Amino acid sequence: MIDNIPLNAFLVISTLMFFIGIYGFLTRRNLITMLMSIELILNSVNINFVVFNKFLYPNLLHGHFFSLIVIAVAASEAAVAIAIIINIYRNFKSIDVDNLDQMKL
Amino acid sequence: MNSYAYTILIPLIPFFVFLFVGMAEDKLKGKLGGLIGTAGLGIATFLSYMTAFKYFITDHVAGTGYTSFKAFEITWLHLTEKLTINLGVLIDPISVMMLVVITTVSFMVHIYSLGYMEGERGFARFYAFLSLFSFSMLGLVLATNLFQMYIFWELVGVSSFLLIGYYYEKPSAFSAAKKAFIVTRFADLGFLIGILILSFNTGTFDFQTLTDPKGLAIASTGGAVFMGLSVITWALIFIFIGGAGKSAMFPLHIWLPDAMEGPTPVSALIHAATMVVAGVYLVARLFPVYAQGGPVALEVVAWVGAFTSLFAAVIATTQTDIKRVLAFSTMSQIGYMMLSLGVSGYGGEEGLGFMASNFHLFTHAMFKALLFLGAGAVIHAVHSNDMTEMGGLRKYLPITHITFLIACITIAGIPPFSGFWSKDEILVAAFHSNKILFGIEYFVAGLTAFYMFRLYYNIFWGHDRHYHHTPHEAPLVMTVPLMILAFGSIFAGFLPFHNLVTSDGLGFEPHINYWIAVPSVLIGVLGIVIATVMYKTENALPNKVAGSFSFLYKWAFRKFYIDEVYIFVTKKIIFNYISRPVAWFDRHIVDGTMNGIANLIVFVSFNIKGLQSGRVQQYGFVFVTGVIALVLIFVYVL
Amino acid sequence: MSLNDIMFYLFAGSILTFSLLTVTSRRILRSAVYLLFVLVSTAGIYFMLNYNFLAAVQLTVYAGGIIVLIIFSILLTSHVSEKAVVAPVKQQIFSALAVAAGAVLTIMTIFKFAFVPSTAPAVDANVHNVGLALVSYNRDGFALPFEVISILLLAAMVGAIVLAKKEKNLESAGSQTKNNPDK
Numbered sequence: 001m002i003d004n005i006p007l008n009a010f011l012v013i014s015t016l017m018f019f020i021g022i023y024g025f026l027t028r029r030n031l032i033t034m035l036m037s038i039e040l041i042l043n044s045v046n047i048n049f050v051v052f053n054k055f056l057y058p059n060l061l062h063g064h065f066f067s068l069i070v071i072a073v074a075a076s077e078a079a080v081a082i083a084i085i086i087n088i089y090r091n092f093k094s095i096d097v098d099n100l101d102q103m104k105l
Numbered sequence: 106m107n108s109y110a111y112t113i114l115i116p117l118i119p120f121f122v123f124l125f126v127g128m129a130e131d132k133l134k135g136k137l138g139g140l141i142g143t144a145g146l147g148i149a150t151f152l153s154y155m156t157a158f159k160y161f162i163t164d165h166v167a168g169t170g171y172t173s174f175k176a177f178e179i180t181w182l183h184l185t186e187k188l189t190i191n192l193g194v195l196i197d198p199i200s201v202m203m204l205v206v207i208t209t210v211s212f213m214v215h216i217y218s219l220g221y222m223e224g225e226r227g228f229a230r231f232y233a234f235l236s237l238f239s240f241s242m243l244g245l246v247l248a249t250n251l252f253q254m255y256i257f258w259e260l261v262g263v264s265s266f267l268l269i270g271y272y273y274e275k276p277s278a279f280s281a282a283k284k285a286f287i288v289t290r291f292a293d294l295g296f297l298i299g300i301l302i303l304s305f306n307t308g309t310f311d312f313q314t315l316t317d318p319k320g321l322a323i324a325s326t327g328g329a330v331f332m333g334l335s336v337i338t339w340a341l342i343f344i345f346i347g348g349a350g351k352s353a354m355f356p357l358h359i360w361l362p363d364a365m366e367g368p369t370p371v372s373a374l375i376h377a378a379t380m381v382v383a384g385v386y387l388v389a390r391l392f393p394v395y396a397q398g399g400p401v402a403l404e405v406v407a408w409v410g411a412f413t414s415l416f417a418a419v420i421a422t423t424q425t426d427i428k429r430v431l432a433f434s435t436m437s438q439i440g441y442m443m444l445s446l447g448v449s450g451y452g453g454e455e456g457l458g459f460m461a462s463n464f465h466l467f468t469h470a471m472f473k474a475l476l477f478l479g480a481g482a483v484i485h486a487v488h489s490n491d492m493t494e495m496g497g498l499r500k501y502l503p504i505t506h507i508t509f510l511i512a513c514i515t516i517a518g519i520p521p522f523s524g525f526w527s528k529d530e531i532l533v534a535a536f537h538s539n540k541i542l543f544g545i546e547y548f549v550a551g552l553t554a555f556y557m558f559r560l561y562y563n564i565f566w567g568h569d570r571h572y573h574h575t576p577h578e579a580p581l582v583m584t585v586p587l588m589i590l591a592f593g594s595i596f597a598g599f600l601p602f603h604n605l606v607t608s609d610g611l612g613f614e615p616h617i618n619y620w621i622a623v624p625s626v627l628i629g630v631l632g633i634v635i636a637t638v639m640y641k642t643e644n645a646l647p648n649k650v651a652g653s654f655s656f657l658y659k660w661a662f663r664k665f666y667i668d669e670v671y672i673f674v675t676k677k678i679i680f681n682y683i684s685r686p687v688a689w690f691d692r693h694i695v696d697g698t699m700n701g702i703a704n705l706i707v708f709v710s711f712n713i714k715g716l717q718s719g720r721v722q723q724y725g726f727v728f729v730t731g732v733i734a735l736v737l738i739f740v741y742v743l
Numbered sequence: 744m745s746l747n748d749i750m751f752y753l754f755a756g757s758i759l760t761f762s763l764l765t766v767t768s769r770r771i772l773r774s775a776v777y778l779l780f781v782l783v784s785t786a787g788i789y790f791m792l793n794y795n796f797l798a799a800v801q802l803t804v805y806a807g808g809i810i811v812l813i814i815f816s817i818l819l820t821s822h823v824s825e826k827a828v829v830a831p832v833k834q835q836i837f838s839a840l841a842v843a844a845g846a847v848l849t850i851m852t853i854f855k856f857a858f859v860p861s862t863a864p865a866v867d868a869n870v871h872n873v874g875l876a877l878v879s880y881n882r883d884g885f886a887l888p889f890e891v892i893s894i895l896l897l898a899a900m901v902g903a904i905v906l907a908k909k910e911k912n913l914e915s916a917g918s919q920t921k922n923n924p925d926k
Binding site for chain 3: 004005007008009010011012013015016017018019020021022023024026027028029030032033035036037039040043046047050051054055056057058059060061064065067068069071072073074075076077078079080082083084085086087089090095096
């Protein structure tokens, strides 16, 4: 099914997706959008795992399961992060990251 | 010889009394603290007498010498295989003699203070400190090794400091305490250096090993020489500096007159009878080492002693504070003891000076304590230290008068009182050794008689001064110790010291040399006669004499300006040329470096604190660019 | 160019386009939807790689679960028409530069390294094999990670509930904070 597509093509896609995610993380002010950027980053990493598994070690399934586990971690992370965001929203009536500079205190 | 193990209790009882009275000070109402202290010391005194009786009489086999042995010893610090520090109890003739002296005088002072210190604030504290002092002093004389002695030596210094500064609200008492502590501490540095040199070269702290008559410990040094003198001599001179500090030998004597700011019983106990003779005891304790290893050091001891006795006697003739007269008299008498040790040889009749020194230490403790306690009774009666404010007191204070007179006669060396016997032995020892030293001491004997009777007449004769209230005799609790000590002063001279306390433990038979005894009595009588003429009735003679020697009189009255010299040396020279540059260095270089570092850190952090903005995205940006930079470096550059 | 290649480039293009839109769109809800497209396209790539179970999980958990969660929270915390505040231009430019540098660096590294594709026979990642591997504890089994991740999920669930639960006195505390802004 993928015989004609080189490994590097997948890697380039995941790399671009990774850095787009980082760009989003660095520039978006909204906490939820930042969370979405993180999901992008995780997803690009998943692609890498899967692709390496498929191209370099097709007789094993380690990359495949690693992706599965990352998806589970991403799910729990999203759940907790959203709980925190909602809590922050209750306290500050805002989810703008610039208002959250209490960390320096 | 374990039947002496109980002697450990002699110092320990005062120690526990000190702890108890010191901690329960607030709870002890009235005289309770004093009574506990006195009772504790009474037990210690009883044990000391028992030890002396047992050691000198019942346990002694006739015809043999007195041995020295350890009644008790534990290893306190086990530093290395070769270096251990022990604590123990050493029993030999001089330590037993000192036990008797210390406990007797201390017990008398304890009783006397019940009356003298009555109603003072901190009465229990006073007794706690007295007990601490007794503990330290007893531990000092019972020490089995140099290091233990040094520990107790310092403890004695501390308790002396505490007692001189007893009236700590009085600035003069406070500064006197500081002065005494600093001067003796300075001298103790010499002691410590001496200990280190001596034990480094002999490999032991132990007195029994060091003073072994065969001299093995000294021989083991291999005769190392430093600046023309053997190291042993240097060590002994340094140790003598420590002893000179505690015994107020010239030029380290300046603290003793000021120490009279303490309560009078303290002066009697510490600054007359016990602590100040610690230096004499130290030299006596190490006497075999001095005799075998350092004849030069012994010569130093003799000359310092002789000079101090003359120097102090001259000053004593001019002072008007009665306690200071007694303080200078003490210095003078300790000078006698030092001289006597210095001219002594080792063994048999050669050791006459050693015996005489200890003998004089014993008798002097009795009569000087008596003099101080008598002076205390006088001060108690007229509330003044100054003899110009006294006169005609013999009518009011009959017991004090009689006992004081006995003490004066004793110190003047009139037979058959005890002072005569011990002083005569010293003069004989000096005569056989060095005629110049003998001449000095002969002259000082006359001076002693003169200034003591000047003191006596000024207090008890002459016409009455205007007193605030009629002086009255001290209570019985104060006069009884006076009478006991007077008894001791009269009869202590008949103790056969030449059989008991000798340099090698063997007795010998002294001969009274009438060619010395008679003139020494005569010069004593001459001194008394001159004092009688000048001071018995008030007349113009003293002023005339003072006028004709005005220069000398003024110098002696100002104590030969030694204090001023010290102040000059410390303030003008040490403070200006040493302390000031050191302080400058400390303030500008050491502190400057520290402050510079601190300021640098403050400056840097002030400038980089913006990095800590608390903004997640900024942190993320720094993190990402950092990772990229690292990847660049590690993948493409390296 | 076979249909497979066309499919791949279609997915790749959609991933990149919607990724960019996700991080640049000023409407948050749209961002979330773009993210959904990205995740679905990723699932397509998994299908192409013949990892059907993983693709299904991607669709259900990511596209189904997480996106729904995100949309819920967006609706809870902001209005649908609300436009996101954009970051200062300086921040955007510097971030873009750093990101571009990182991307170029990584892609260069990828092309420099010669990957050697394996010719070993591929194992079929059907549900039967995946299920067996997931619960077996031998060399190729994943029982331990499976258990660990299940505990993590439980902990995250409890944590999320505790964090998001409304406390009784929260209203007064919240109003206090509002009245005295800490800034």
